[in-house]
Amino acid sequence: MGRIYSLANQKGGVGKTTTAVNLGAYLAHMGQRVLLVDLDPQANATSSLGVDKNALSRSVYDVLIGSETPASLTLVTTCLGLDLLPASPALAGAEVELLNVIARETRLRHALQQVSGRYDYILIDTPPSLGMLTVNALTASDGVFIPIQCEYLPLEGLAQLLHTIELIRQRLNPDLMVRGLILTMYDRRTNLARQVVQEIHDHFPTTVFQSVIPRNVKLSEAPSYGEPILTYAPDSPGGLAYEALCQEILSSERI
Ligand SMILES: Nc1ncnc2c1ncn2[C@@H]1O[C@H](COP(=O)(O)OP(=O)(O)OP(=O)(O)O)[C@@H](O)[C@H]1O
Ligand SMILES: [Mg+2]
Numbered sequence: 001m002g003r004i005y006s007l008a009n010q011k012g013g014v015g016k017t018t019t020a021v022n023l024g025a026y027l028a029h030m031g032q033r034v035l036l037v038d039l040d041p042q043a044n045a046t047s048s049l050g051v052d053k054n055a056l057s058r059s060v061y062d063v064l065i066g067s068e069t070p071a072s073l074t075l076v077t078t079c080l081g082l083d084l085l086p087a088s089p090a091l092a093g094a095e096v097e098l099l100n101v102i103a104r105e106t107r108l109r110h111a112l113q114q115v116s117g118r119y120d121y122i123l124i125d126t127p128p129s130l131g132m133l134t135v136n137a138l139t140a141s142d143g144v145f146i147p148i149q150c151e152y153l154p155l156e157g158l159a160q161l162l163h164t165i166e167l168i169r170q171r172l173n174p175d176l177m178v179r180g181l182i183l184t185m186y187d188r189r190t191n192l193a194r195q196v197v198q199e200i201h202d203h204f205p206t207t208v209f210q211s212v213i214p215r216n217v218k219l220s221e222a223p224s225y226g227e228p229i230l231t232y233a234p235d236s237p238g239g240l241a242y243e244a245l246c247q248e249i250l251s252s253e254r255i
Helices: 017-028 044-048 060-064 092-098 104-113 132-140 155-171 193-202 217-225 235-253
Strands: 003-006 032-038 081-087 121-125 142-148 175-183
Touching: 003 017, 003 132, 017 032, 017 044, 017 081, 017 092, 017 121, 017 142, 017 175, 017 217, 032 044, 044 217, 060 092, 060 104, 092 104, 092 132, 104 132, 132 155, 142 155, 155 217, 175 235, 217 235
Parallel strands: 003 121, 003 142, 032 081, 032 121, 142 175
Antiparallel strands: none
């Protein structure tokens, strides 16, 4: 059975999608079988991997409402070993439609059980909210990676996210763990970035990954070419940082 991890933070633009796509690519490159599930109606992970979201007739939305299986909609990507269960704009409706269905919080968990034996890792990219889609992602997951943008003091929003994770652990998924905090968009020239890193380490010393992702323009360019940083600019500071993060994650899994 593969491990299932969500990338979650209800704050927008913190690097959830960038981290999901690039971790997925590096994990696959390091020999892992990976499925990336795009659970965000913005479908940024889907387009970052070169798939036109508007051309998709079906997506993870159809899996959530139970009309398709994940295996029937999974796409191979240009990265060997990395598969994609894409999102489409229809997913925006799921947030409301799921409110009235039975077992609404566990739809994704049950769907992913059908394919988890085929993968070493399933990564779920989530939207910037704590609504029904993110609840489905967290209920399906063994753990959650929380990207933290080093440009805002995050503690208040983080407390709310950790509270949600605790509620899901109590009511829906006792196995859910915080797998780690990932510091993103770090610019060492700014005092604020250093302050954020200090604050996070003071409050969460053991759950922060040592590999810090710098702010790097190559990381923001790669999605428009439909490529992960691994193929677009592997030697860039952003590429090297995601490679190091991936190694750190893999070695911490083996403990
Ligand atoms: N380390 C980085 N350096 C430079 N740009 C970055 C970096 N990480 C992400 N970006 C850019 O910042 C923007 C937000 O990143 P991303 O889409 O990964 O965040 P997100 O948390 O998924 O956002 P949303 O909440 O809207 O889904 C994107 O344009 C992305 O290309
Ligand atoms: Mg995103």
